[in-house]
Amino acid sequence: MHPTNRLETAPPARPLRADAARNREALLAAASAEFAAHGADASVADIARRAGIGKGTVFRHFPTKEHLLGAIVLDRLVTISELGEDLLGAGDAGRALLEFLTAACERVQQLDLSFLLAASPAVLAEPAVSAAQERMFGVVGALVARAQEQGAVRADVTGPDVILLMCAPSHAASPLQDSDPGLWRRYLGVLFDGLRPEGAHPLPHPPPAAPVP
């Protein structure tokens, strides 16, 4: 194993050498573009070529291709968490939750965020990833609780429920993503109606304790 492998968001023990810092930046930019273009199975060789570095250098910065993808998804997690924290101050908590879920689905369209929930334990164990994860879980839990206090969301769903359901609209619409890029909005509408208190029927199974095992 390489001694200097660590995730890009972990605070560097000692600053990187100039060329290494430059390479990492180029690597992240190239990976973001390649993943956006070809999905999660963009090849490491293509990413390295686009970044203008050797394949070996990729694995010096990230232990695994999956970790590299994780580092990029992490960015979106932080962005969404920040938005959610802003929305915690909104007057209409139901509207705030819907706005938050809309923003989250927009990010998912760009780069599948849902993989994080199903990601390998190794990636989830990364301190930076699990910190960003917990931050987001906290935000969602608070948004849901406020919406419930105002009677905008049914009382029998939990924060973990909403986290697991968050990506469902994008996933349902994904087969038609190219021909109808806004379809997920329709299914977010259906989901949100299912989260409302009006017409809610008792759910046949208890909620999970946490959204990740």
Next chain:
Amino acid sequence: MHPTNRLETAPPARPLRADAARNREALLAAASAEFAAHGADASVADIARRAGIGKGTVFRHFPTKEHLLGAIVLDRLVTISELGEDLLGAGDAGRALLEFLTAACERVQQLDLSFLLAASPAVLAEPAVSAAQERMFGVVGALVARAQEQGAVRADVTGPDVILLMCAPSHAASPLQDSDPGLWRRYLGVLFDGLRPEGAHPLPHPPPAAPVP
């Protein structure tokens, strides 16, 4: 290209030689077991070994690993369609649709059926696959229409909507599939409440013309 490649459900132009028929049966059984155990990325080598045949023989029966997976998912499609057709005679059409979606999610748990909606055009173009697909689309459309006539489902959703949303509960629950195998039932409950007419809000986007491009 091989001259004799065709999907297992297509009626054979002339009957297979005895050893070929035996091999195909062993291949399908082995593939079903390996896919169930290791998911869609079970290796062709492992499947061939389990079936007791050479790797080359796999590609004599199916042009692609994806087509092999397609042949197995096709089985479940047919099973579900048959169940749906039985349920068309039920008195309570809303209950019938819920029962159908429940059965479909149970099958998805066993082997991801949703991949079919996102499958490669080559697999979808297979006559046997597209026939099974259209059969199922017809069944779902009829179940939805009957439920709407009885006022059990909101009027502004369509058959294609329900087809796209069908796998959402299983997908949402998949990160916890091992620790909480029945969780999808909870999210099917949320989804179905979203499909009900009570408390339905107007949807922000028009429905798709067809569930596959």
Next chain:
DNA sequence: ACCTGAACACCGTTCAAGT
């Protein structure tokens, strides 16, 4: 007609050799 396994092109990952 059908089966087989060596061979091919590709993949993520490793590591000895360089600066």
Next chain:
DNA sequence: ACCTGAACACCGTTCAAGT
């Protein structure tokens, strides 16, 4: 310290050689 590209183990797929 860091970078590099040849090398490795694996993958799906092909095909010449067999029966």
